[in-house]
Amino acid sequence: PDLGRACAQGLADLSALRVSATGPDGETLRVPGAGVPWFLALLGRHALITSLFTLPARPELAAATLLALAAAQARGEEADRVAQPGKIVHEMRHGELAYFGQVPYGRYYGSVDATPLFLMLLGAHARVTDDDKLAQRLERHARAAVEWMFRFGGLADHGFLLYRGDAGGLTNQSWKDSAGAICFADGTPVKGVVTAAAAQGYAYDALRQAAALARSAWGDAAYADRMEEEADRLRTRFLSHFWLADREFPALAVDGRGRRADALGSDAGHLLWTGILDQERGEAVAERLLSPAFFTGWGIRTLASGQDAYHPLSYHRGSVWPHDSAIAALGLARYGLREQAATVARG
Template identity: 65%
Template sequence: MSAGRLLVNSGTFAAMTAHGDIHGTRGTATDGLFARDARHLSRWLLTAADATPDPLSTPAPATLPTPPPLLNAPIPATPANVSAPAAPPTPLTLLTSSGDGCVLTPAGTRDHPPAYTVFRRQAVAEGALTERIRLVSNSGEPIVVELELHVDADFADQFELRADHRAYDKPGARRTAHDTPDGVAFHYRRGETWSSRTTVTAAPPPHRTRPADDSTGTGRVLTWRLALPAHGTADLRLTALAVPHGTGEPTPPGSPDTVRKQLEADTGEFVGARPRPRDLTSWEELARACEQGLADLARLRVPISGPGGEALRVPAAGVPWFLGLFGRDSLLTSLFALPYRPALAADTLLALAAVQGTRNDPARLEQPGRIVHEVRHGELAHFRQVPYGRYYGSVDATPLFLVLLEAHATATGDPGTARRLEPHARAAVEWMFRDGGLGGHGGHSGRGYLRYTSDAAGGGLVNQNWKDSADAIRFSDGTLAEGALAVCEVQGYAYDALVRTARLARTVWDDPRWADFLEEEAASLRDRFRRDFWMPGHAFPALALDGEDRRVDTLASDAGHLLWSGILAPEEERAVGLRLLRPDFFSGFGIRTLASGQVPYHPLSYHRGSIWPHDNAVIVLGLARCGLTEQADTLAHGLVRAAAGHGWRLPEVMAGYGRDEHPDPVPYPHSSSPQAWAAATPLALLTALREAPAGRGEDYASPKTSQTSNSWPETGL
């Protein structure tokens, strides 16, 4: 995402420059107004032409970048009954920019300062961008200012905009634009089954509208001539309403100030609810990271319907590419936040139950009982040009669903959600044995592991654990693992899911026989896992078993998740916990996904040497569970140090360089931020350290421990 401003609210987001502009870029610097996986504004560029008789120099025309044309989409001819431009546009100079606004001026000098100043305020609401432009005269004489807004909507699917330069055929696609009395309306159709639109309105209406001088065929330039009294003001209000396919017209959002106040109230209610992290620790830096994380989680919540059509708000995975329901991400995020904001967990469980697999559909890997990996609403998913409309390519979302279900009942003391979702839990367990591989060849009794095979031939994911990049699972010599892979951390999740579901069966569902069965299967899984995965020469578990049951012998952070799930023996847990804090794993900011020095290690790869905060959060919880409090404290301090280096907002992923190589955390070039499970990571640290020993310095004060016995919430973790 380009440097600038990012506005997020209720499943809609706008990425723009510090000036408040949108240029229609692609790749890692993609900008625009996005709703339901489509870009509804690809150009939103404000320029000015000073129409006063001031004889100062005339600036050169601004150069507008040309957005790429829509693939295979014939564009009708532009109407001819529009006026010609009166004067070349003048670029505006940025004086300052904040989260939702900026201050601009036309060109000026010390002796001839700008005649006026432009104050832009912008906000995003569900399906809408709203903007107020206020011109303030700096002159003692009346002046007239001509403003131009270059606007366009390319309706590009997010998958088209990524940096991999993929192209998709779009037979029968057409984009049109037509002028309205108070703005312009953009329409997009593809065949008879897909349509979406964006409407732009202005008050006051533009004085004239003309086609933009670009290659899209739909771009428009709206022009206003605004009279400014001496030292007076003039206002221009703009609204862009996005109407994605299958949705209704959104409610006009009101002014940016109105939307901002509503959003601040909503965020403040979420952040300020009890229990408040600041009341639970005297570690100021951790408290700040928790508060930033809660604020990000509040704004990453997206509206989704539950099994009965009820309105829910679940944590989306992150922006820009993942503002929607993602099984694994939403589940782990909700687990981290569970002791503090349990409503996230309840809504996530219900939302995932609503889209749980019910049939066999190989094109999207759906199977009965399987928990979804991600849900998309874009054009390419609709036409099945990508499999992600409702894609089930996740080997770990199903056991994590069961883990969260029991954890929520424990943490809240309310078994209501567990009772309601009993059929969904039973279907999830059945999937693990029947289709997931836990039942081996028999399908119903434990002899196997949860496994996955590559879905690359179907356009889906090669790897279906959390390290889902295509090259993530390698042997220590760099060879890619192939076949039906059993990744180590997933077996731990499965073990934990069986143990926790047995607890629900015994205490909530009144089914002791099934509870006995699940406990027996969990014990069997634990025994064979320690036999098949443990590498005595390394005193460490293998990353995975490949399709021929060979141990993938790379030393990876996945092993730390086993400390959390409890599948290892105590002496093995201690060996793993101590090993993860050695310098080849621990960078000073976090534990690397792979220990350095191995052939596959790369500090700038996505999953082979980078540092993921959420990965570390699970490890910290595991270290605390195993009583390795010194190691948990060391790792937590590194992560909080990293948060401080990122303005208290942990990113999705960081480069794997250590503090001995650079004193500050090195950013990963393509990291998403904010991202939900990174935002929730400080909350997991707070949970893990509730009984940690005193801190080690003035810069990082220790957590409170005196309150834990009475005021600390039940975690369920």
């Protein structure tokens, strides 16, 4: 009964949070806003993760999100908006400062992960609904998103998705987007080129989803084979470059000089969610995430305690975020660790 009431309340709240957006054919859509009061707007990452969570109960919300983001997908390069062809928008604002160009957030693309998340949701929507029509309608947009990951996102030249801090917008462009959130264990921020661990997990799953869509919806077996091969290669590179063998945990990020940001963060739960870790490493991560340094009883800390960078009242350096813990719970279940997943879910 408590779970049923919580789900009903969540769906009611989600309905109240919806905002208007425009689809590829000019249609009016209702999509999830990121939050009241300051984020009641379409934010790509937030809408995509929300739609992934609610997909079994509200597939129409996922469809609206995908259509709205396809309509806003970048078609050219705009340096001040961090836009490149195929990239999925991070944020669309309609306030005075955005309208008059005083801030870039009228249509801002400073997110390394919205584009792979778009592919993840499109693949999940086709699988859950057992209907390929939306995937076929958005094939051009999906292929453009894949092309962005390789051509502009860094996969082709560097082997990983990466970003560079934007002086006029966001310094960090992964989900932990506050200044200093991506750091070494001593608290030193990662600067310059940043290769965030969680984004590699999203990229891995996005490539696998693109492969599945190419087989089931687009009739392109050669493209599917290529995507599967690219996903496998990304996984191999990731385990080689990010895994901290002495700590049995992945680095939070790698900087432009190849140094591993050794702060222990909750992003490892996102790696479980996307399946980029092998079973042995996944179980090692699970054990650490359920340890007192991470698990509070209420959820998983964004940064483990006992590190110089840790601050429980910070934005991303030790606080608990419900969606972050929920992603970890889903990841634990994916690796067959159902008891641990239930522990996090109850928290």
